[in-house]
Amino acid sequence: MKVIVRSARVIDNSSALNGQVKDLLIEDGIIKQIGDDLTSEGASEYSGNGLCVSNGWVDMRVASRDPGFEHKEDLVSVREAAARGGFTEIVLLPNSSPVVHSKDTVRYLHQAGNIGAVRLHVAAAVTRNAEGVDFTEMMDLHAAGAIAFTDGEYPIQNADLLLKTLLYLQPLNTLLMNRPEDRQLALYGQMHEGVTSTLIGMKGIPSLAEEMMVIRDLKLLEYTLENRAYSATAPSLHFSLISTSKAVDLIREAKAKGLPVSCDIAAHQLAFTDEDLIGFDTNLKVSPPFRSGADGESIRQGLADGTIDAIVSDHCPHDEESKNLEFDHADFGITGLETAFSTALAHCGLGTEQLIEKLTTRPRNILRLARQTISEGTEANLTFFEPETEWVFEKSYSKSKNSPFLNKTLKGKVRGILNRGEILWY
Template identity: 55%
Template sequence: MQILIRSARVVDAASSFDGQLCDLLIDNGLIRQMGTDLVAGETTRVIDGHNLHVSPGWVDMRVLAQDPGFEHKEDLASVCRAAAAGGFTDIAVLPNTYPVVDTKDTLGYVRRLGEGQPVHVHVVAAITRKAAGDDFTDMLDLHHAGAVAFSDGHHPLQNPDLLLKTLQYLQPINGLLMNRPEEALLTRFGQMHEGVQSTLLGLKGIPAIAEELIVERDLRLLDYVLGKRKESGVEKADESNPPSLPVLHFSTISTARSVELIRMAKAQGLPVSCDVAAHQLVFDDSAMADFDTNLKVNPPFRSPQDVAALWAGLANGTIDAIVSDHTPQDAESKNLEFDQAEFGMTGLETLFSAVVSNNRGLSLSQVVDKLTTRPRYILRLPAASVAEGQVASLTLFDPTGTWTFERTLSKSKNSPFLGQTLTGRIVGTVHQGQFIPAV
């Protein structure tokens, strides 16, 4: 099938057409030709539109698919439909299912379910059995079975010896460890960010230091494992040598101090990366005043100063990627008293719009880079580019278009954006030779 994309502005720093308006002719899943006034055949599907932009396909590094085990909240088919509607061509799914993705059998089940879906499904396997933080999984077998990275997902790795040995174990296979930093003993029964707002609302707080202690601990352990001996103070990495692939990735950082610790670690040359959830860029802890359980997430919304630091970290390159942290919860898990409700919100369909609607100075190229180049690099996925001869894995969007989020394709409805009008409209994706329009 041929697809002709008319007069789209390319957003891809790796493409010679970056910033230019051009036509793209796609044939048999490849970008065959780029230029102006390309001729469409009789059976060619033509896609055009006002202010149309095209970039390499977007990648979400942190999605909870809930399948197997919790299909009443989400299944792999529904999460893939939601991802495609949000402009994604690739998603990395967490191991927190039932059973946990801690064996080749379960990993194979998820990969088979992912075949034929409108997005590529990459599976993150558990570090410990049942993601319980006690005994190792057979990471080497899981790696050879197709695991794209290793993480206990929503369960932060608490045991420093396990983290240290995981880093050592993954080095020979060039594996990636992903950890959500949280010292669980400091966050027990916590409901929101610890601060003035939590005091006013009478809710037990989740202190920022619970995250920052683990970030600092993990960076020290990474430095120890790599055998680096640094002098005191910040040393800049040797710019003549490109940095090595990240070995340790921090998921959903949320505080200014975490950003600063990771910035210093990168300056010292440590192979580390991090991401931020889109909703952390939109809300601060003042949003909790109405006790809306759809806003109950972990890590929680932090102070306005923390939110400003997250935007600055994106701008200066400290934060590598923006993720949805898509966590579908059914009504029975959210329509409860605030302290009884589960954490999490859906976010695949609104990630781009949430960022664009609340943008604090990022260029469009920077936003796209956080959704394309950097996530692919961190996850060791093949690079994608808008160039002739390349596989046509593309996202089409209008960065200034407005739309109202009236209906979700997720099985769960726990999104604070439902009913809101947002800026940044997804037109569709090109995936495996097919155009998939956003609904």
Template identity: 65%
Template sequence: MNLLLRSVQIIDKASPWNGQIKDIRVEDNRIAEIGENLSAAGMDVVEGNNCCISPGWLDMRVASRDPGFEHKEDLDSVRQAAMQGGFTEIVLLPNSQPVVDSKDTLNYVRQRRRQSPVCVHVAAAVTKHAAGTDFTEMIDLHTAGAVAFTDGDNPIQHADIFLKTLLYLRPMNALLINRPEDKQLTLFGQMNEGLTSTLLGLKGMPPLAEEMMLTRDLNLLKYILEQTTEPATLPLLHISLVSTARSVELIREAKKQGLPVSCEVAAHQLVYHDEALLTFDTNLKVNPPFRKVADIQALRDGLVDGTIDCVVSDHCPHDEESKNLEFDHAEFGITGLETVFALLTMHSGLSVESIVEKLTSEPRRILRLPALSIAEGQTANFTFFDPAKEWTYTKSASKAINSPFLGKTLKGHVSGVLNQGHIRWFGQPS
């Protein structure tokens, strides 16, 4: 690829060109030169018209459903949705059929698709079938390319399993991702426990179910660190889908104590609170559920002060038959890849620079992936976007349409992506 990007605004705190409008010349998938009025001889030219460019975005929590549930989403359609959302890299959960608990399944999911700018990483299961009982061959899976370990949609309930997983992974400098939820406390739950759930006659899912398990996880992490004098420089435990104010405070306290922990929030958790479910819209049925207004504010504060390290889509595609049902029979989850940036622009309270950081350098640091920056000699892995542009989300590139944002006008538009020698535009920069 020989490409000249003309007049693009660089958004990257790690770049010496941050905030400046420059030309970027790309040769052989690397940034060859950054400057002004660069020669276009022998180059394909794209007029950026001052659109923003950053290192390619990475989503740490995506469900692809492939293999096993390809009618909901497959590896090609999830890449299409990721591109539309501005993501050049995604981490897939292991909850397929079969579960990603062997090297064969891992290699199938990791296979590179030609002509795609989206790189797929895979988080392998901690336990066989993600059932929470017998361990997988984590060393073999790590060697085969698993970027992290998690039972994904199934939080680890057994304290001994959780503790031993941390002990196994630490010598490998590998990451455990866990969503804190006491499944006994949320059994048959449909939404956040509170006044609204009582009014609707729906079984509630108390914040305590998240906070108790988070307390357990942090205490067990602290326990194993007390057994060694070797400092941990990177997060050993990543808390997935934080949703309550108390959870944010617990993680803030843990970080002050020096525990190697990181966490994330789903973009949609910044938008809705539990009263939105008064409409019984099954597209708003998610897990963890939408909480209270005070919880949303705590999540936003956690993003601003750095307690919450990164933001994910929690892309959870379902077919019509799984969502177009009575509320208590519908599946949990929304499709989120295509709306993350807009929701952050509209609801996070973060600057554009900080939004980019939550989607680029922070998830890469947590996952032990090489750092990216827009500088000469670096790999050409870009996302193009316009934070001020309004657009209407009328159609999804995903196979699924279980999104409460379809038909809505949003602010913050992705213009295109470039990675692995391939570029895709969703309307030329304007």
């Protein structure tokens, strides 16, 4: 494979070429040359309008549904959706059937993920069947290739389990990801608890359900570090899908104290508030729920000051039978891989370079992935995009269509990805 990408602005703070518009010659998966007016016999050429290139984007939270729920999503369709969303690497949650709690399932996913332009990373379950009762064989799962540990869509409720997991994973220098929510406080909740939930008569999920768990987990993390040497350069505890002002403040304070902690938010969390649920659109039923406008502003501030490390798609595909129901019976979640970049670009309040950091450098550091830079002689793992181009999200390549953005005009178009010697261009 030999390609030339014409006139692409380099977005990479670690590169000496950052901000410059250059041609890139990639041959057999290696960036051979970066310059002006490049030529190479037999090379395929690609170009765009206001084209930018960055290191390949990483999504830390994707539900693939495979194995077990392939009618909602499978490994082929999730990779197609990821590529069209600009992601060259994605982390799969363990909530499949069977749950990813055995070496065989990790190997199955790894074998499928070791081909093509989109690489699949596997997050294994902390507890068997993600039920929060018995530990998995985490050391074996780590040796088999699990990149992190989480019960995925199920927050770890048992404090002793979470404490022992932190202690167990520290010598392995691997990551525990937990979504902070007290399930008892959130029981039967359908949306954010506030004025809107009261007006429309819907059971609310209080912000306290998230904040109590953040407080608990941070206290447990502090306890694990007392009188113990800690040498890892990446976080050991990662909070998934932060959504409230107080949670952002708590994590900001923890980072100021030097705790090895990180967090992410879902791109769609930036685009909506609880007031948007007045129409009872089940495509807006997500967990954590859309919060207040004040919470959204706190999230944007957290992104700007570095408290929030990463932006994820929280891709959560559901079939028609799971969404086309009364609001309180519909499942939580939306598909987000194809629209995460456009959504974040429109609503995060960051410049393009800052946003790309949340999709590249920070996720890679949290996940202990090798650093990347755009320079000659390096392996090409690249995403190409046009920040100013408007497009209509007319067709989803996910098997599930539970997206509030279908048929909407969005700004910020992904043109393609190049990874492991394969280019996909749209």
